Amino acid sequence: MPYRPEDDEIPNPLRSGLRAESxxxxxxxxxxxxxxxxxxxKLMPALYNLAVGAHLPAAFGIVGVSKSEYSDQEFRADMRxxxxxxxxxxxxxDELWQDFAAGIRYLAGSFDDPQTFKKLKAKLEExxxxxxxxxxxxxxxxxxxxxxxxxxKQLKDAGLINPPxxxxxxxxxxEKPFGHDLSTARALNRLVLETCDERQVFRIDHYLGKxxxxxxxxxxxxxxxxxxxxxxxxxxxxxxxxxEELGIEARGKYYEEAGILRDMIQNHVLxxxxxxxxxxxxxxxxxxxxxxxxxVLRAIETLDTPEQVARNVVIGQYTAGSVAGMDVPxxxxxxxxxxxxxxxxxxxxxxxxxxWRWDGVPxxxxxxxxxxxxxxxxxxxxxxxxxxxxGSGRSQPNVLVIRVQPQEGIALRFSAKVPGERYRPRxxxxxxxYGSAFGSASPEAYERLLxxxxxxxxxxxTRKDEVAAAWKLVGNILKVTESNEFAPPYQYxxxxxxxxxxxxxxxxxGRSWRRL
Ligand code: BG6
Numbered sequence: 001m002p003y004r005p006e007d008d009e010i011p012n013p014l015r016s017g018l019r020a021e022s023x024x025x026x027x028x029x030x031x032x033x034x035x036x037x038x039x040x041x042k043l044m045p046a047l048y049n050l051a052v053g054a055h056l057p058a059a060f061g062i063v064g065v066s067k068s069e070y071s072d073q074e075f076r077a078d079m080r081x082x083x084x085x086x087x088x089x090x091x092x093x094d095e096l097w098q099d100f101a102a103g104i105r106y107l108a109g110s111f112d113d114p115q116t117f118k119k120l121k122a123k124l125e126e127x128x129x130x131x132x133x134x135x136x137x138x139x140x141x142x143x144x145x146x147x148x149x150x151x152x153k154q155l156k157d158a159g160l161i162n163p164p165x166x167x168x169x170x171x172x173x174x175e176k177p178f179g180h181d182l183s184t185a186r187a188l189n190r191l192v193l194e195t196c197d198e199r200q201v202f203r204i205d206h207y208l209g210k211x212x213x214x215x216x217x218x219x220x221x222x223x224x225x226x227x228x229x230x231x232x233x234x235x236x237x238x239x240x241x242x243x244e245e246l247g248i249e250a251r252g253k254y255y256e257e258a259g260i261l262r263d264m265i266q267n268h269v270l271x272x273x274x275x276x277x278x279x280x281x282x283x284x285x286x287x288x289x290x291x292x293x294x295x296v297l298r299a300i301e302t303l304d305t306p307e308q309v310a311r312n313v314v315i316g317q318y319t320a321g322s323v324a325g326m327d328v329p330x331x332x333x334x335x336x337x338x339x340x341x342x343x344x345x346x347x348x349x350x351x352x353x354x355x356w357r358w359d360g361v362p363x364x365x366x367x368x369x370x371x372x373x374x375x376x377x378x379x380x381x382x383x384x385x386x387x388x389x390x391g392s393g394r395s396q397p398n399v400l401v402i403r404v405q406p407q408e409g410i411a412l413r414f415s416a417k418v419p420g421e422r423y424r425p426r427x428x429x430x431x432x433x434y435g436s437a438f439g440s441a442s443p444e445a446y447e448r449l450l451x452x453x454x455x456x457x458x459x460x461x462t463r464k465d466e467v468a469a470a471w472k473l474v475g476n477i478l479k480v481t482e483s484n485e486f487a488p489p490y491q492y493x494x495x496x497x498x499x500x501x502x503x504x505x506x507x508x509x510g511r512s513w514r515r516l
Contacts, residue, residue: 024454025169026059027136028127030120032151033143034064034075034106037251038175040082042206043142046446048083051100052093053443055451059132061103063123067110075106088444103131111143111150117158124160135168138453144254145177148188152195164197173202173453177262178467182475189464202453203467207268208460209445209452212404212434216275216378217289219402219410226400227280229382231357236397238363239379239514240272242404243371243497245323248345252336259343260315261481264367266474267462270297272404273363276378277353286459290466297469299355302476309480314490314501316346318370321494328370328494344481344489345369348502350509364506366513370494375516376404389423396427399514408434408442 029047031039050056064075080101084092105123109116127133139155141148152172155161162170174192179185192201207213220226229235242264248255255263274293281288303309319330331337331345346368353363382398399413410432415425434442452460480486490499497513506512 022455023055024057024451024456025136026057026132026134027138027169027454028061028063028124028131028133029138029140029450029454030063030065030124031140031142032065032111032147033141035066035068035070035078036142037249038142039064040079041086042444042446043140043450044079045083045087046444046450048092048097048100049088049444049447050451051096052089053447055447056454059134061105061127061131061133063105063107063120063127065107065109065116065120067108069108070106072104072106076101076104079104088441088447103127111147111154114154114157117154117160121158121160135162137162137169138171138173140173141175143175144257145175145180145184145188146257148174149191152191156195161195161200164199169200169456170196171200171202171453171456172196173204173450175204176267177258178203178267178462179471180257180262181478182468182471185467185471185475189468193464198464199458201461201464202449202458203462203464204449204453205267205271205462206445206449207271207404208462209447209449210404211442212402212408213272213275214460216272216402217284220275221280230380232359232361234382235361236381236383237361237509237511238276239381240269240276240363240365240377241379241514241516242269242272242367242376243374243516244369245371245374247318247328247370247494248331248334248337250335252334255345256337256341256343260345260347260367260369261474261478265347265349265365266470269365269367270470270473271462272376272378273300273351273365276380277355277358277363279357287463289459290463294466294469296353296355297466297473299353299358300473301352301354302473303349303480304476306480306483306486309477309486312350312505313477313481314346314348314499314505315344315481316348316368316492316499316502317341317343317489318345318368318494319491321370321496323370323372323495330494331369342482342488346489346492346498346502348498348505349477350505362509364511364513366498366502368492368498371497372495373516374406377514377516378402378404379514381511390425401514409437 031043033039047062070078080097105127107119107123109119124137128135141151162168179188220230274296277296278292281292303312317331321328332339332341348366351363351365380400384397401411403409412430413427416428418424418426449460490501492499503513
C-alpha cells in the first residue's frame with residue numbers, strides 16, 4: 001500500500017471521503033439573496049425536488065433573507081411561482097408544497113445592519129420550535145461576492161456560527177466567484193477560516209454537481225482504452241465550449257462586478273479543464289482528486305504580460321441581436337449595466353499545459369452569453385493520420401466529444417467506408433446518450449450539491465488551495481484586460497458565436513472551432 005499523507009492526518013469527523021447516503025439531520029437553511037435569480041432559478045427548485053425525492057429530513061425549514069420587502073406569505077407565493085417555472089419535476093405536487101411551504105420564513109433587511117442578524121436569530125429560534133430543526137444551520141450565500149465578508153462578520157457577531165464540533169452544526173455554502181482576484185480570494189479564505197473551520201466551508205461550483213462532469217472521471221479512469229491515448233502523442237488539441245443563449249437576465253449589478261472570466265472561467269470551465277487534463281488520482285476520495293486537479297492548474301502557463309494576453313485571449317461583449325428567433329438587447333442596454341461598460345460577456349483563450357502529458361497540446365476555451373444556443377462540451381481532437389490511403393481531404397481526424405449539456409452524452413467521430421465499389425471514407429459518429437442509455441432523468445446539480453452540504457459531505461466542493469490556484473491564473477489575465485491600456489472587448493452580435501477575433505485565435509494555429 002503506497003504511503004499517503006492523509007494516513008497521518010487526524011480523522012475528520014465532518015468530512016467523509018465515502019459518500020453518505022443517509023437522510024440529512026434536521027436543519028434550517030438560510031438563503032441570503034433570497035429575492036435573487038439564483039434562489040428563484042436553482043435553489044428553491046432544487047430544495048423542492050429534494051423534498052419530492054424524500055431526501056430532506058422531516059424537520060426542515062428555510063429562511064429567505066434579502067432587502068426586498070415580502071411577508072412570509074408573499075415570499076412563499078413568489079417561491080411557488082419560481083418552482084412552478086423552473087422545477088425539474090412538474091406539475092407541482094400541491095399537498096407536498098403545502099408542507100414544504102409551511103417551513104418557509106422570510107426576513108427583509110440590510111446585511112450591513114446588525115439588527116437584521118438579531119432578527120434572523122429570533123426567526124431561527126422560532127423555526128427550531130415550529131419545525132424541530134434543532135439548532136442546525138446551513139447558510140447559503142446566494143449574493144454578490146462583495147457581501148461575503150459582511151455576512152461572515154455579522155453572523156459571527158450575532159453568535160450564529162457554532163464551533164465545528166458543536167452538537168448543532170453550522171455550515172456555510174459560498175457561491176462563486178469566491179473573491180474578485182487572487183488577493184481578495186486569499187483574504188476571503190483567511191476571513192472565512194477566522195470565522196469557520198475549513199470543515200464547515202462548502203465552496204460551491206455547481207458544475208461539479210452535474211452528472212456529466214462527474215462522469216468525466218468514470219469515463220477516463222473507469223475504462224482502459226482511452227487513457228493510453230489521452231496525451232500529446234495522440235491528441236492534437238482540446239476545445240472546451242460553454243455557450244449560453246441566456247444573457248445576464250436581471251443580474252446586471254452582479255455581472256458588472258464579475259464578467260465572464262470570473263463568472264464562468266475561474267470556476268466552471270477550469271474545473272472542466274482539470275478533469276479533462278488531470279492524472280489518475282491515487283484513490284477516489286476528495287483530497288486525492290483535488291490534489292490532481294491542483295497540479296493541472298499549476299502546470300498551466302500563466303499569461304502575465306499584455307503581449308501574452310493579447311496573443312492568447314479574446315474578450316467580447318454582445319450587442320443587440322436575435323437569439324432563438326427573439327430580438328434581444330445588447331449588454332449595455334441591460335438593466336444595471338453602465339453605458340460604456342467594458343465588462344466582457346465572451347472570452348476565448350488558448351491555454352498551454354506544461355506537463356509530460358500535455359506539452360504542445362493547446363486547450364482552446366470559449367464561453368459566452370447570448371450565443372446561438374446553449375452548448376457545453378469538451379472536444380478532444382486527435383492527431384490527423386500521418387498518411388491517408390484513401391485519397392486526400394476525405395478522412396477527418398477523430399474527435400471525441402463529451403457533451404456536458406444539453407443532450408448529455410459522448411460521441412466519437414471516425415471514418416467509415418461509404419458503401420459501394422470504391423474505398424471512399426466518410427465521417428460517421430458513434431453516440432452514447434445519457435437519456436436513452438439510463439432512461440431516468442438526472443438530478444439537477446444543485447440538488448446533488450445541496451444534499452451533500454446538508455449531509456456534510458465536502459467531496460464535490462472546492463478546497464481553499466484549489467480556488468487560489470485558479471485565481472492566480474485568471475487574476476493575471478484580469479489584471480491586463482481590466483487595465484485601461486488594454487483594448488475594450490470586441491463587440492459581437494447576440495446570437496453569434498462571439499467576435500471574429502475568436503476565430504482568428506484558432507486560425508493562427510491552422511485550426512477552427514467546432515461548428516455547434
Ligand atoms: C452560473 C453563472 O454560475 O452558471 C451564470 O453565474 C451561468 O451566469 C450559469 O448562466 C451557467 O450554468 P448552467 O448550469 O446553466 O450551465
